[in-house]
Amino acid sequence: MDEFSLIDLIKQKTYRQSSIIRGIGDDAAVFRQPAQDIVTAVDTFVEDIHFTRSTMRPFHIGYRSLAANISDLSAMGARPAFYLVSIVVPSTWSESDLSALYNGMAEVGSAYQMDVIGGDTTAGSELTVSVTVFGYASREKVRYRHTAKPGDAVFVTGHLGDSAAGLHMLTHPGDYRDQTYFIHRHRMPAVRANFSCELEGLRRVTLNDISDGIASEANEIAEASGVTMTLYDEAIPVSAGFEQFSEAQQQWKLYGGEDFELLGTLPQDDWGALQEAAYKTGTPVTMIGYVESSGRQASSVFLENQEQSRTRLNKQGYTHLK
Numbered sequence: 001m002d003e004f005s006l007i008d009l010i011k012q013k014t015y016r017q018s019s020i021i022r023g024i025g026d027d028a029a030v031f032r033q034p035a036q037d038i039v040t041a042v043d044t045f046v047e048d049i050h051f052t053r054s055t056m057r058p059f060h061i062g063y064r065s066l067a068a069n070i071s072d073l074s075a076m077g078a079r080p081a082f083y084l085v086s087i088v089v090p091s092t093w094s095e096s097d098l099s100a101l102y103n104g105m106a107e108v109g110s111a112y113q114m115d116v117i118g119g120d121t122t123a124g125s126e127l128t129v130s131v132t133v134f135g136y137a138s139r140e141k142v143r144y145r146h147t148a149k150p151g152d153a154v155f156v157t158g159h160l161g162d163s164a165a166g167l168h169m170l171t172h173p174g175d176y177r178d179q180t181y182f183i184h185r186h187r188m189p190a191v192r193a194n195f196s197c198e199l200e201g202l203r204r205v206t207l208n209d210i211s212d213g214i215a216s217e218a219n220e221i222a223e224a225s226g227v228t229m230t231l232y233d234e235a236i237p238v239s240a241g242f243e244q245f246s247e248a249q250q251q252w253k254l255y256g257g258e259d260f261e262l263l264g265t266l267p268q269d270d271w272g273a274l275q276e277a278a279y280k281t282g283t284p285v286t287m288i289g290y291v292e293s294s295g296r297q298a299s300s301v302f303l304e305n306q307e308q309s310r311t312r313l314n315k316q317g318y319t320h321l322k
């Protein structure tokens with residue numbers, strides 16, 4: 001398939017967003033700015049770093065590339081609207097592989113009324129998919145990571161460590177329980193966009209999405225906000241099937257990453273409203289800790305066990321260019 005047939009294949013016949021003026025088909029896309037702030041992010045997925053041909057099929061690569069980007073919009077409290085896709089395609093990729101990849105993106109994109117409005121295609125040696133997303137948010141309700149305050153409750157959506165467990169099962173074949181569930185969580189992570197939008201009524205929520213592991217993301221909130229955060233080890237939600245893993249493997253809940261769940265803080269008085277949003281959108285939410293002032297100490301994150309002993313939770317997790 002040549003470049004032009006690919007563009008014909010992925011081009012939407014109609015657009016869902018009313019702010020679109022021109023999508024695919026000119027030198028650039030045009031959309032009219034609504035009376036809201038525009039939120040934008042880009043994340044890139046590279047063969048042998050983010051996936052291999054044995055851990056993900058083309059459909060999953062597409063699905064997760066867009067889901068991970070929607071996750072960044074959700075972590076800002078933005079409603080998803082548009083995406084652009086830049087793709088480097090090896091010659092071994094067939095037309096049906098590429099079609100499946102775009103179907104994966106379209107599946108999650110259409111679920112959130114998103115339109116694909118452009119991109120770029122080149123040949124190259126490793127499959128690379130770079131997705132740029134745009135979303136809208138009310139000016140007062142963009143959820144920055146520097147807004148956590150002493151006294152806040154800390155919460156997380158879903159269960160952590162599932163994605164790393166699924167990846168382990170794919171790369172270390174064996175006899176596992178709940179294998180289908182864990183592998184699904186790795187390939188097609190939950191998207192928390194509806195939950196994030198449902199929080200719009202709340203005055204202050206701090207959010208971060210968990211791409212590199214909660215240890216890393218919690219430290220990012222603490223540093224940006226100049227506060228200290230304590231997380232209760234036992235409260236961090238894991239799936240029932242997590243018991244089958246060794247103690248070392250269970251650390252995936254802290255450092256595994258790629259769960260794309262939301263970590264957040266909010267005033268304790270708003271806990272009821274948060275639970276309502278969670279109920280309305282079918283989102284599991286767990287309170288896992290609290291925020292306090294760092295005093296004259298540097299901002300940090302602590303993990304507290306059942307005996308109330310606290311250890312520092314360092315900012316380790318997945319990092320590129322080590």
Ligand SMILES: Nc1ncnc2c1ncn2[C@@H]1O[C@H](COP(=O)(O)OP(=O)(O)O)[C@@H](O)[C@H]1O
Nearest residue numbers: 040041042043068071072075208209210211212
């Ligand atoms: N190569 C780059 N050039 C410019 N900005 C970058 C680059 N890589 C990352 N950033 C910016 O650094 C910040 C952190 O990026 P990253 O850790 O990838 O965020 P996330 O984990 O939310 O995807 C973001 O503001 C991102 O836009």
Ligand SMILES: Cc1ncc(C[n+]2csc(CCOP(=O)(O)OP(=O)(O)O)c2C)c(N)n1
Nearest residue numbers: 043048049050051052211212256257258318
């Ligand atoms: C084959 C394979 N090996 C390893 C991983 C694990 N992995 C790759 S990147 C990553 C961290 C998240 O990716 P990153 O590009 O840092 O996302 P961002 O923080 O920019 O959203 C993890 C845990 C994987 N998904 N697949």
Ligand SMILES: [Mg+2]
Nearest residue numbers: 042043044211
């Ligand atoms: Mg990123």
Ligand SMILES: [Mg+2]
Nearest residue numbers: 072075209211
């Ligand atoms: Mg993020």
Ligand SMILES: [Mg+2]
Nearest residue numbers: 043068072211
């Ligand atoms: Mg990201």
